[in-house]
Amino acid sequence: MKSSCLGRLLLFGLLACCAPAQAQPIPPGFNPFLLPPLPPDAPKPSPDPRNLEGAWYHQDMMEVFLTKTMHGDPVPMNDKAKALLRERAVADKSGHPLANAAVRCRPPGPIWQRDINFPFAVLQIPDEIDFLFEEFHGVWKIRMNQPHRPSGRREYMGDSVGHWEGDTLVVDTTNFKDVFWVNSDLTGAPLSRDAHLVDRIRKIDDDGPALSVVTTIDDPAYFTSQWSISRKFIWRPDRAIFAEYDCEDDVGRPDGVSRYGFSDAPGPGEN
Amino acid sequence: MRGNPGLCLGVALLLSVCAGAGVAQPVNDRTALDGVWKIAQPRVSLPLENEAPIPFTPVGREQYERNKAAALRGDYGFDPTLSRCSSPGMPRIMLSDRPFKIFVRANVVSMMFEWNRLLRQVNMGASPSERVWGTVMGDAWGRWEGDTLVIDSRNFKPERLLDDLIPSSEQLRLVEHLRLADADTLDDRITITDPDMFTRSWDAVVTYKRQPKQAFAEDVCLDRKAAGQAPWPGRLARP
Numbered sequence: 001m002k003s004s005c006l007g008r009l010l011l012f013g014l015l016a017c018c019a020p021a022q023a024q025p026i027p028p029g030f031n032p033f034l035l036p037p038l039p040p041d042a043p044k045p046s047p048d049p050r051n052l053e054g055a056w057y058h059q060d061m062m063e064v065f066l067t068k069t070m071h072g073d074p075v076p077m078n079d080k081a082k083a084l085l086r087e088r089a090v091a092d093k094s095g096h097p098l099a100n101a102a103v104r105c106r107p108p109g110p111i112w113q114r115d116i117n118f119p120f121a122v123l124q125i126p127d128e129i130d131f132l133f134e135e136f137h138g139v140w141k142i143r144m145n146q147p148h149r150p151s152g153r154r155e156y157m158g159d160s161v162g163h164w165e166g167d168t169l170v171v172d173t174t175n176f177k178d179v180f181w182v183n184s185d186l187t188g189a190p191l192s193r194d195a196h197l198v199d200r201i202r203k204i205d206d207d208g209p210a211l212s213v214v215t216t217i218d219d220p221a222y223f224t225s226q227w228s229i230s231r232k233f234i235w236r237p238d239r240a241i242f243a244e245y246d247c248e249d250d251v252g253r254p255d256g257v258s259r260y261g262f263s264d265a266p267g268p269g270e271n
Numbered sequence: 272m273r274g275n276p277g278l279c280l281g282v283a284l285l286l287s288v289c290a291g292a293g294v295a296q297p298v299n300d301r302t303a304l305d306g307v308w309k310i311a312q313p314r315v316s317l318p319l320e321n322e323a324p325i326p327f328t329p330v331g332r333e334q335y336e337r338n339k340a341a342a343l344r345g346d347y348g349f350d351p352t353l354s355r356c357s358s359p360g361m362p363r364i365m366l367s368d369r370p371f372k373i374f375v376r377a378n379v380v381s382m383m384f385e386w387n388r389l390l391r392q393v394n395m396g397a398s399p400s401e402r403v404w405g406t407v408m409g410d411a412w413g414r415w416e417g418d419t420l421v422i423d424s425r426n427f428k429p430e431r432l433l434d435d436l437i438p439s440s441e442q443l444r445l446v447e448h449l450r451l452a453d454a455d456t457l458d459d460r461i462t463i464t465d466p467d468m469f470t471r472s473w474d475a476v477v478t479y480k481r482q483p484k485q486a487f488a489e490d491v492c493l494d495r496k497a498a499g500q501a502p503w504p505g506r507l508a509r510p
Contacts, residue, residue: 104493121379121381123374123381125305125484127484128484128486130383132390138388139388139487141487141489143486156489157489240378240379240392241379241392241394246357248356248358248387248492248493249355249357249407251355251493252354252357252493
């Protein structure tokens with residue numbers, strides 16, 4: 001059975017079903033993720049720049065083909081990354097795309113998790129900041145002012161430790177459990193288990209309250225140099241109550257992802 | 272079959288719009304519920320108050336007996352949590368033997384479970400409403416009655432389980448009263464109403480103990496299942 005838009009929609013979310021090989025060009029200026037303006041009496045975020053609590057949403061069109069850094073340079077992939085990307089593209093074109101973590105109902109890594117156009121909530125206590133996502137039961141835990149755990153304990157979302165530099169939350173993440181994909185695309189750029197990410201997160205005012213997140217990726221396994229991406233997430237208190245997401249109800253069945261036409265991707269550490 | 276971009280964009284557009292045990296002490300700060308909690312006595316079945324019998328309707332009794340017989344045969348196809356890691360839903364998630372965190376905020380009370388990273392949210396800023404399609408966790412609306420958090424949950428998916436065996440329907444409605452018995456003890460009195468399955472409402476009371484602050488491990492139920500571990504705490508067949 002070949003992959004279908006519906007299958008991708010069910011497993012992935014919206015953008016994935018508009019995936020590369022199949023998609024018609026999206027009309028310029030069209031953004032299906034644009035939300036209506038908030039009413040004037042909508043709750044406001046805390047005025048404390050170090051309080052990130054509340055619901056946020058990625059409204060910008062997602063970069064399905066992530067080919068440029070935030071500075072407009074080509075993503076500095078090495079030959080291994082290019083070969084892997086080619087393998088993923090061939091599989092996708094064949095109608096049996098490889099099943100990445102998200103398709104297999106596993107945590108897809110912090111970048112993908114933030115990039116998809118679904119809301120997330122931030123909850124803060126003194127020693128920990130949690131980003132809770134509507135999709136994939138996503139939880140990005142940031143332990144504040146602590147060292148990394150020993151590398152023997154790895155998680156899909158990595159091990160994240162944070163500290164404040166002025167009003168910027170700086171988060172250092174490494175020790176991933178699995179090879180994962182940077183961008184939400186069936187032919188996504190790879191990141192290795194030992195990738196090192198640094199996120200710089202701060203509140204900004206950009207026609208309304210927003211979070212700016214600049215992520216610097218350091219992964220010699222796949223890239224010849226460090227590179228960065230920049231994202232903005234708008235304040236959306238009206239999206240604070242999430243829709244239910246229960247991908248296990250489908251993927252946990254004996255025929256798993258194959259019923260949607262996906263091939264099983266290599267397991268942890270095999271890439 | 273190739274993806275249909277037009278359909279995708281249409282769907283996208285549609286969706287885009289669309290604390291001294293036993294002695295009750297007064298606790299005046301609502302955020303006192305904040306923290307890490309864990310069930311005091313792990314169990315797979317709902318603790319019925321006074322061990323009262325479950326007031327099944329004939330339909331409810333039949334489904335319950337069918338589930339019990341299947342469990343005794345080791346056939347757990349009737350249980351989407353045990354067979355495929357699907358969400359346990361409500362109120363079963365409240366029986367998890369793993370810790371959960373409560374965050375009390377003005378508009379949303381969040382319960383973040385370690386089990387499969389599940390999140391339960393209680394809407395504190397709106398009135399209950401009906402919708403066409405129910406969910407496993409249902410929709411939850413909360414209000415404060417003094418220091419007691421009252422949660423009204425409805426809009427459930429049919430044919431799910433209240434615990435390891437007890438069936439439920441889309442008529443299910445839950446009303447919970449969460450209250451600190453003392454600074455480190457939290458009681459959740461759950462009133463269960465489901466006219467398809469039960470002849471009257473009945474209560475179960477689950478007690479939790481406060482745990483030290485901790486960052487949860489990343490629990491992935493499907494990985495545990497693949498490794499041959501139980502997706503959900505082991506069951507004991509009910510007599």
